[in-house]
Each structure stands twice: as structure tokens, then as C-alpha cells.
Amino acid sequence: MAKKKVTKRVPLLPLRGLLVFPTMVLHIDVGRERSVAALEQALLEDNIVFLATQKDISVEQPEKEDLQKIGTLAYVKQMLKLPNGTIRVLVEGLERGQWKSYEEEENFPVVEVTSFPDETERDAEQDALMRLLVEHFEKYTKASKKVTNETYKTVADIEEPGRLADMVASHLPLKMAGKQEVLETFDISKRLEMLIGRLHNEHEVIDLEKRINQRVKKAMEQTQKEFYLREQMKAIQQELGDKDGKTGEISDLKKRIDAAGMPESTKKTALKELDRYEKLPSAAAESGIIRNYIEWLVTIPWSEKTEDRLDIKYAEEVLNRDHDGLESVKERVLEYLAVQQMTKSLRGPILCLVGPPGVGKTSLAKSIAESLDRKFVRISLGGVRDESEIRGHRRTYVGAMPGRIIQGMKKAGTVNPVFLLDEIEKMSNDFRGDPSSAMLEVLDPEQNNSFSDHYIEETYDLSNVLFIATANDLSSIPGPLRDRMEVISIAGYTEAEKTQIAKNHLAPKxxxxxxxxAEQLQFTDEALLSIVRYYTREAGVRGLERQLASICRKVTKQIVSKETEAVEVTEKEVEEYLGKRKFRYGMAETENQIGVATGLAYTTVGGDTLQIEVSLSPGKGKLQLTGKLGDVMKESAQTALSFVRSRAESLGLDPNFHESQDIHIHVPEGAVPKDGPSAGVAIATALVSSLSKRPIRREVGMTGEITLRGRVLPIGGVKEKTLSAHRAGLTTIILPKDNERDIEDIPETVREQLTFKFVSEADEALEIALEGVNK
Known part of the structure; x- marks a missing residue:
């Protein structure tokens, strides 16, 4: 029999985050003043209040528009005041109701509520729905274990269909909107169907949780708790399709892409790859590749730039502080700074410092970076044979990564560092490509503003970089690559410069x-000069530094063992610390000799002197060459012999000397390879001396390439060769006429101690070098 609807005027009690179904008995904590007043008014009348749920739980003082229209009429059974000032109320839900009018009486709201009581009669359809609902609730109870067996029995015993539906709804983990939907469903049959559907969904969720737990449990058997938690999260997210749990990571990468300052085309590519990464599952092999690629894109500097310190005086102070000599390099750097200061837009020059080991090429590059206040990055190219070392690997390869150029830019962190390409001539090529050809784009000022790395695949601007390359031997650098660089030669140091370097830099270090x-160990200038002269034989200062380190070690031992407190190393004491002298100062001969000429050579480790010896013996004109000579030097010897034969009469020699004598040309230190075209003059002089029995002046050193007609052609490495002659104690140097312009590169202190003779014909060289010939 259907109950009648009744309209009554009752106090309103707003509920925040809570909903009460009819027939439910529930404790409610009330703390708001208006709610307390409404309860007190209800107790004065018939203990009836209307419970309406707030739409937004954050509203502290709800008005009528903040409340649900449909709620529950409830009976206040008990009130208890708690120590904290709130009131705990025990209420029992009676019937569904809908308020129509809303009034404020004093300090609490009153509403007119129309009740909607459930029908008590039921039909066959409702019986079937009740049975299904009870069956589904039983399955849920057993599967979820969130509802006790006693609760299930209580629910199963309910005969009224409306009350059954409300009781089941109160025990389901529904959100507030779902519970409100059940409360607003007045039709009991629809209410039952709705709850059957909700229970069916809960069954699927519980089954899904079981599968996830089983999968996670299986994975946990071989790992620790941390891995278990990670796998559980992964499994849940895979089932829910929650983008593999990468939401936070994607957001972070998106911010980094926006902040990287990339060109628009590169940013578009990065965002496209990020979108692909977002859609791929974490287990996919390509996911890690794309992640690594995006990481490189956001890490490389695209716009980060350091401000150049365009202070020429400061730069000059730094360069002079760190290096003695090397005036041409310092001048070039200061010129660059001056132009930068004037134009503000000059592209970074590409300098190539060429010189023997130990002359300070790398440390000079560091000083240039400091003087400009730029970041400094260095890569060594020695032994690089793979083109991908420069251009990077294609991303299709496992373990692919960018080339050394991009790696260096990442390390620098700015787009305008000083970038040192160390030992650029030691790159070689094989079946994996030619790295020197790949370097062409890097070092071409017209192309490097759009450098393309195989891994990055986006153009990268290198035009702001100040590239400095170093090399020991310029001839080993391919022509096209050499053409793109401004070559600055560093020949080596004089004795005076080495002494100053040892005093100002090496010894303090x-x-x-x-x-x-400095109080415990001091070196006198004479001691340093002695070390330079008698214990080193090099263009640079590395050997000198090793000798100083050896003395420091011995002095440290003496001080630690209490043998002494302080040491002053003088010229006399150098031999005590370093042993017998290793080299003889002045490698020139002690007297004039027949058939022994002093040639000047240029090697990758600086200049050197060569003693070229010629010996004659009875024979049939056989020419024998020894001393590990290269093909070019052998050809020079044959050319010199042909020249001497063609000038035999004018030189006062027997025209047929080659028919009765064997000629043996030897260059001592046979274990050291020797090659080059500049020994022609020295070989010819030694030949003529041996054949004419005229001694060669011991103080004369000579260099120059000779032709069959006797012309002396220009050579390279004049500064290096002159320094080696000075070290060897020579005083007169014979040079080709065309090399007269190179004299300016020689330090003035060395030029003052040498006499230079410039010749264009071999006859002139013979007149100078041979004793007893009228000059």
C-alpha cells in the first residue's frame, strides 16, 4: 500500500561530504553555529530535521543555491556535547524529501519539505531485482572483504525493496555524486537496477585488481619491495591507460623544451618527438631512444651565451702572465678582441697553433679563454678514425650518441666557448670514413652556422665558437682542412725564454x-740555465719541467728526513741532483773537418742539427746512403751528386771521380728516421769537401733544397732550424735567398748572436762553407 506524500516545515541541517539514506542510523559531528541552532530548534519541536548535502564541501556558510534539492528527513535521537565544542548527534533517516521554500529564521534556515516515502508493496519484477541485488552484493562481500558477513546477513534479511536498495547503496564505495543519484531515484525498480549495475562494475574492478596483484606478486618474487611498488604502479597504469605514468616526466620535458631557447624548427621537432614518447609504452624499445634524444636536445646550449670581456689590456696581462714569448699568437688574439670591440658581430676565427710538443699550445688556448671570460672545452682528436666521432651516429644504431663537437658544446654549456681541437693532424681515416673531411664543415666559417650532426639531425650554429686547433706537423693536415684555418707557428723557445719560463712558471708550479x-727551495738563474743546456734537448719545456720535478722530489725527501731545512740549488749543485750532464752544449764540431757538414732539419718535435758525413773509397762509382733516410732525402743526395759531377771542372775536381771511387753518404743516429728536401746544400757541400780535401767551417750550419742546375730553393721551418743551430753553438747560418723574409720571426736575442748568409746558388754556399776558398 502506497504511503502519502506529506509537506512539512522543518529546520535544515547542511551536510558537508556526507549523505544519509532513509533507515540509516548515523553519528554526525556538528560544529557550525547555524547547524547547532537548527538542531536545538528541532529538539524544541518534534526532533525532525532535513538533511541536505552541500554541492561544494569547501563552502563554509552554504546558502540555498549551494545545497542539493533532494535530501533526507531524519529523526534526532541523541545529542552529546564534546570537549572540543562540537556536538555529536545520532540521527535516523526516515524518508526522502525535496525542499521547495527556503527561509532564514533568526540564525538557522527553515525549509518546506515534501516527503517521498517508498511503497511497501512489491511485484514479481521487484522480487527478481531484489534477488539479483542480494546475489551481487554477496559476491561483492566475498570478493572485496570490505563488508562483514554479519552486514551481508542483515542486508539479505530485508524484505522492503526500497530499504534494501538504500542499505546496499550505503555500503558501496560510491562517490558523493553517485550516492546523490541513488537518493534522487524515487522509483524503486530503477533504484534496484542502478545498484545491480554498480555492483556489476565493482565486480569487474575487483577482478582487475586481482589480476594486477597476481602480476605484481609474480614480479616481486625476484626483486625487492621497491621494485614491487614500481611494478604495481606500472601494472595499474597500463590497465587504466594512464600514459604509462609519464605525466610528470612529460610535463617536465615540455617545460625544458620551452626554456631551451631552440629555433622554432628544432622546437617543433622536439615537441613532435615528445608526443611520440608520450604515446609509447615504457616497455617499448624505442621509448628509451626517444627519451635520450629529447634529453640531448634540451641539454645542448641553443641560446645561452657568456658576455665577452672585451678588455684588451686585461687580455694582454693574462697572456703575458701565463706565457713568455709567443708574441705572434698574443698579437693575433688582441687583434681579434679589438675588432670584436669595434664591430660586436665578428664570427669566431679558426686558429691553428702549430709547433713541437711542450711549447704551450694547449695552455695558451686556456689563457685565451680566460682573457675573453669564456668557457673552455677541449677534445683530443689523436687516433680518431671514425667519421661518426665528429658527426655522431644515426639514431637507428644501438648506443647512438652525438659526435664530439656536440658533446663538447654540451660540456661548455654556452654557444660561444673557446673550443680546443687538440692534435688535429693525428686524425686518420679507414673504412669507417674520413673524420678530417667531416671536420671541414665544423671549421668552415661559411658553413658552420648550420652544422648538422647525424644524431641531432637539426642544424646547429657553431659560428660563435672560437675554435683553436693544435698540431705538431702542419704537413700532416689535409690541404682542404688546412685552408680553412689561420695557421700560427710556434717554433719553440730560446735558452733565455726557457730560463724565464722555468723561473716564472715551472719552478713555482x-x-x-x-x-x-719558496723559502725551502730556490733555484739560481745559473742553475736553471745549466738545466736547460745540459739536461734537456727540446723545443718545448716538458723535459725541463721533469728535471725540475726530479730536483723537487729529492729536496722534499731531504726536508722530510730532517737532513736540511732549506736548499738553494746553484749551478754546481745541479749535477749532484740530476747526475752527470746528459748533453754537450754546442753540438758543433770542435774543429774544421773534411767531408762533415752541419745541416739544419725540421722535425715534429722542433728543429735539430744533422751531421752529414761523406766518405770516399776506391771503387766503381757506387753511391751508398745510410742513416735511415727517407725517399725524399735519398733523392736530394742523388741530385747533389749530379750537381757536383756537372760542376767538377769549375770546382777543381777530377771530372771522372765517379768512375774510380765509391761514395758513402751517412747521417748519424741511424735509428731516427730522417726525410725532407732541405739537405741538398749540406750534402753537396760535404761531397765537394771530401772530393777536394777542403775542410768545412765548423761554425757554419746550412739548409736549402738544391736543383740539378745548382739553384738553392726556399725551405720551411726557418725559425725552428735557427733555434736548433743556436742551441748547437753555431754562429753562421746559410739560408736560401727567398727565406730572407722569415728572419723577422726569429727572436731578436738569437738574431744578434748569429750571422745569416743568404744564397741563391750552391756555388755561393760552397764559398762560404769551405775553408780556403776566396770569398
């Missing part, structure tokens, strides 16, 4: 490394 102070 070694003292610091060995824990010594």
Missing part, C-alpha cells in the same frame, strides 16, 4: 705540487 715553499 713544481714547488706547489711537492708541498714546498
Amino acid at each position: 713544481q714547488l706547489e705540487e711537492h708541498g714546498l715553499t
Whole structure:
């Protein structure tokens, strides 16, 4: 029999985050003043209040528009005031109701509520729905274990269909909107069907949780708790399609892409790859590849730039502080700074410092970076044979990564560092490509503003980089690559420069490394000069630094063992610390000799002197060459012999000397390879001396390429050769006429101690070098 609808005027009690179904008995904590007043008014009348749920739980003082229209009429059974000032109320839900009018009486709201009681009669359809609902609730109870067996029995015993539906709804994990939907469903049959559908969904969720737990449990058997939690999260997200849990990571990468300052085309590519990465599951092999690629794109500097310190005086102070000599390099750097200061837009020059080991090429590049206040990055190219080392690998390969150029830019962190390409001539090529050809684009000022790395695949601007390459031997650098660089030669140091370097740089450095102070160990200038002369034979200063380190070690041992407190190393004491002298100062001969000429050579480790010896013996004109000579030097010897034969009469020689004598040309130090075209003059002089029995002046050193007609052609490495002659104690140098312009590169202190003779014909060289010939 259907109950009648009744309209009554009752106090309103707003509920925040809570909903009460009819027939439910529930404790409610009330703390708001208006709610307390409404309860007190209800107790004064018939203990009836209307419970309406707030739409937004954050509203502190709800008005009528903040409340649900449909709620529950409830009976206040008990009130208890708690110590914290709130009131705990025990209420029992009676019937569904809908308020129509809303009034404020004093300090609480009153509403007119129309009740909607459930029908007590039921039909066969409702019986079937009730049975299904109870069956589904039983399955849910057993599967979820969130509802006790006693609760299930209580629910199963309910005979009224409306009350059954409300009781089941109160025990389901529904959100507030779902519970409100059940409360607003007045039709009991629809209410039952709705709850059957909700229970069916809960069954699927519980089954899904079981599958996830089983999968996670299986994975946990071989790992620790942390891995278990990670796998559980992964499994849940895979089932829910939650983008593999990468939401936070994607957001972070998106911010980094926006902040990287990339060109628009590159940013578009990065965002496209990010979108692909977002859609791929974490287990996909390509996911890690794309992630690594995006990481490189956002890490490389695209716009980060350091401000150049365009202070020429400061730059000059830094360069002079760190290096003695090397005036041409310093001048070039200062010129670059001056132009930068004037134009503000000059592209970075590409310098190539060529010189023997130990002359300070790398440290000079560091000083240039410091003087400009730029970041410094260095890569070594020695032994690089793979083109991908420069251009990077294609991303299709496993373990692909960018080339050394892009790696260096990442390390620098700015788009305008000083970038040192160390030992550029030591790159070689094989079946994996030619890295020197790949370097052409890097070092071409017209192309490097759009450098393309195989891994990055986006153009990268290198035009702001100040590239500095170093090399020991310019001839080993391919022509096209050499053409793109501004070559600055660093020949080596004079004795005076080495002494100053040892005094100002090397000695203080070694003292610091060995824990010594300037008071504990001092070197006299004579001692340093002695070390330079008698214990080193090099163009640079690495050997000199090793000798100073050796002395520092010995002095440190003496101080630690309490043998002494302080040491002053003089010229006399150098031999005590370093042993017998290793080299003889002045490698020139002690007297004039027949058939022994002093040639000047240029090697990758600086200049050197060669003693070229010629010996005659009875025979049939056989020419024998020894001393590990290269093909070019052998040809020079044959050319010199042909020249001497053609000038035999004018030189006062027997025209047929080659028919009765064997000629043996030897260059000592046979284990050291020797090659080059500049020994022609020295060989010819030694030949003529041996054949004419005229001694060669011991103080004369000579260099120059000779032709069959006797012309002397220009050579390279004049500065290096002159320094080696100075070290060997020679005083007169014979040079080709065309090399007269190179004299300016020689330090003035060396030029003052040498006499230069410039010749264009071999006859002139013979007049100068041979003793007893009228000049």
C-alpha cells in the first residue's frame, strides 16, 4: 500500500561530504553555529530535521543555491556535547524529501519539505531485482572483504525493496555524486537496477585488481619491495591507460623544451618527438631512444651565451702572465678582441697553433679563454678514425650518441666557448670514413652556422665558437682542412725564454705540487740555465719541467728526513741532483773537418742539427746512403751528386771521380728516421769537401733544397732550424735567398748572436762553407 506524500516545515541541517539514506542510523559531528541552532530548534519541536548535502564541501556558510534539492528527513535521537565544542548527534533517516521554500529564521534556515516515502508493496519484477541485488552484493562481500558477513546477513534479511536498495547503496564505495543519484531515484525498480549495475562494475574492478596483484606478486618474487611498488604502479597504469605514468616526466620535458631557447624548427621537432614518447609504452624499445634524444636536445646550449670581456689590456696581462714569448699568437688574439670591440658581430676565427710538443699550445688556448671570460672545452682528436666521432651516429644504431663537437658544446654549456681541437693532424681515416673531411664543415666559417650532426639531425650554429686547433706537423693536415684555418707557428723557445719560463712558471708550479715553499727551495738563474743546456734537448719545456720535478722530489725527501731545512740549488749543485750532464752544449764540431757538414732539419718535435758525413773509397762509382733516410732525402743526395759531377771542372775536381771511387753518404743516429728536401746544400757541400780535401767551417750550419742546375730553393721551418743551430753553438747560418723574409720571426736575442748568409746558388754556399776558398 502506497504511503502519502506529506509537506512539512522543518529546520535544515547542511551536510558537508556526507549523505544519509532513509533507515540509516548515523553519528554526525556538528560544529557550525547555524547547524547547532537548527538542531536545538528541532529538539524544541518534534526532533525532525532535513538533511541536505552541500554541492561544494569547501563552502563554509552554504546558502540555498549551494545545497542539493533532494535530501533526507531524519529523526534526532541523541545529542552529546564534546570537549572540543562540537556536538555529536545520532540521527535516523526516515524518508526522502525535496525542499521547495527556503527561509532564514533568526540564525538557522527553515525549509518546506515534501516527503517521498517508498511503497511497501512489491511485484514479481521487484522480487527478481531484489534477488539479483542480494546475489551481487554477496559476491561483492566475498570478493572485496570490505563488508562483514554479519552486514551481508542483515542486508539479505530485508524484505522492503526500497530499504534494501538504500542499505546496499550505503555500503558501496560510491562517490558523493553517485550516492546523490541513488537518493534522487524515487522509483524503486530503477533504484534496484542502478545498484545491480554498480555492483556489476565493482565486480569487474575487483577482478582487475586481482589480476594486477597476481602480476605484481609474480614480479616481486625476484626483486625487492621497491621494485614491487614500481611494478604495481606500472601494472595499474597500463590497465587504466594512464600514459604509462609519464605525466610528470612529460610535463617536465615540455617545460625544458620551452626554456631551451631552440629555433622554432628544432622546437617543433622536439615537441613532435615528445608526443611520440608520450604515446609509447615504457616497455617499448624505442621509448628509451626517444627519451635520450629529447634529453640531448634540451641539454645542448641553443641560446645561452657568456658576455665577452672585451678588455684588451686585461687580455694582454693574462697572456703575458701565463706565457713568455709567443708574441705572434698574443698579437693575433688582441687583434681579434679589438675588432670584436669595434664591430660586436665578428664570427669566431679558426686558429691553428702549430709547433713541437711542450711549447704551450694547449695552455695558451686556456689563457685565451680566460682573457675573453669564456668557457673552455677541449677534445683530443689523436687516433680518431671514425667519421661518426665528429658527426655522431644515426639514431637507428644501438648506443647512438652525438659526435664530439656536440658533446663538447654540451660540456661548455654556452654557444660561444673557446673550443680546443687538440692534435688535429693525428686524425686518420679507414673504412669507417674520413673524420678530417667531416671536420671541414665544423671549421668552415661559411658553413658552420648550420652544422648538422647525424644524431641531432637539426642544424646547429657553431659560428660563435672560437675554435683553436693544435698540431705538431702542419704537413700532416689535409690541404682542404688546412685552408680553412689561420695557421700560427710556434717554433719553440730560446735558452733565455726557457730560463724565464722555468723561473716564472715551472719552478713555482713544481714547488706547489711537492708541498714546498719558496723559502725551502730556490733555484739560481745559473742553475736553471745549466738545466736547460745540459739536461734537456727540446723545443718545448716538458723535459725541463721533469728535471725540475726530479730536483723537487729529492729536496722534499731531504726536508722530510730532517737532513736540511732549506736548499738553494746553484749551478754546481745541479749535477749532484740530476747526475752527470746528459748533453754537450754546442753540438758543433770542435774543429774544421773534411767531408762533415752541419745541416739544419725540421722535425715534429722542433728543429735539430744533422751531421752529414761523406766518405770516399776506391771503387766503381757506387753511391751508398745510410742513416735511415727517407725517399725524399735519398733523392736530394742523388741530385747533389749530379750537381757536383756537372760542376767538377769549375770546382777543381777530377771530372771522372765517379768512375774510380765509391761514395758513402751517412747521417748519424741511424735509428731516427730522417726525410725532407732541405739537405741538398749540406750534402753537396760535404761531397765537394771530401772530393777536394777542403775542410768545412765548423761554425757554419746550412739548409736549402738544391736543383740539378745548382739553384738553392726556399725551405720551411726557418725559425725552428735557427733555434736548433743556436742551441748547437753555431754562429753562421746559410739560408736560401727567398727565406730572407722569415728572419723577422726569429727572436731578436738569437738574431744578434748569429750571422745569416743568404744564397741563391750552391756555388755561393760552397764559398762560404769551405775553408780556403776566396770569398
